[in-house]
Amino acid sequence: MSQLVLVRHGQAAAFSADSDRLTELGERQAAVLGEYFVTNNVEFDEVVVGTLRRHMQTEAQVAAAYARAGKPWPAARSAPGWNEYDATSIMHALGPALQERDPAFRVLVDDFQAAADSPERNRYFQRMFEALMAHWVAGDLQLPNVEGFDAFHARVSSAIDAELIVPKSRKVVVFTSGGPIGVSVQRALRAPKPVALELNWRVRNTSLTEFVFGRDRLSLDFFNTMPHLADGTLQSFR
Helix, strand or coil, rough: CEEEEEECCCCCCCCCCCCCCHHHHHHHHHHHHHHHHHHCEEEEEEEEECCCCHHHHHHHHHHHHHHHHCCCCEEEEEEECCCCCCHHHHHHHHHHHHHHHHHHHHHHHHHHHHHHCCCHHHHHHHHHHHHHHHHHCCCCCCCCCCCCCHHHHHHHHHHHHHHHHCCCCCCCEEEHHHHHHHHHHHHHHHHCCCHHHHHHHCCCCCCCEEEECCEEEEEEEEEECCCCCCCCHCCCCC
16 A cells, blocks of 8 residues: 655635635744654655645655755656645635625625734634635535636546556655545545535644545545644644
């Protein structure tokens, strides 16, 4: 059997104009992960990276830890199938459409905007975003230029399948996002598709989710573990 390790990227700069980049905390989280791998003599046969900037920055920090220790790190292979759903497009394109027809969602938007400069900003954003995403998953909010949930799920499933079909035994690490991790766990558990997004909300930055797999089998070993982040001040969801 082979092993598949999914790494969520470090904390990204949410609520900024350039959100697809790691914060200072995100850089530190990724560096600590690399140090943990090196200290524990973790070796990978293949490294796969989504094409988002936050994926690549996270992988680069881990690769740098191996380089400092004089240990080998495989050349990374880019795989856009592991990219996150386009949250920005969902918010900006589908959000206004939902506001027009759903007074309860308008209240959530107003609450978030009122809390935009407060410490409670993340909590109010999550309430609003989860409500919007429930409609996205159900498929009752669709626009031509916004990837739907079914298309997103199919894209990530294809990325998973691309790893499963290689017959040789190997250990693969993938640097990705919470959404694809949720799809991977949902598939392994044979749960209904919407469960993927419910799992997504729980995935912490630089957490590890591990599977064993063969050509026609994907089995979950660990979900959302953080052995490298014993210091709680380094932990984050967003």
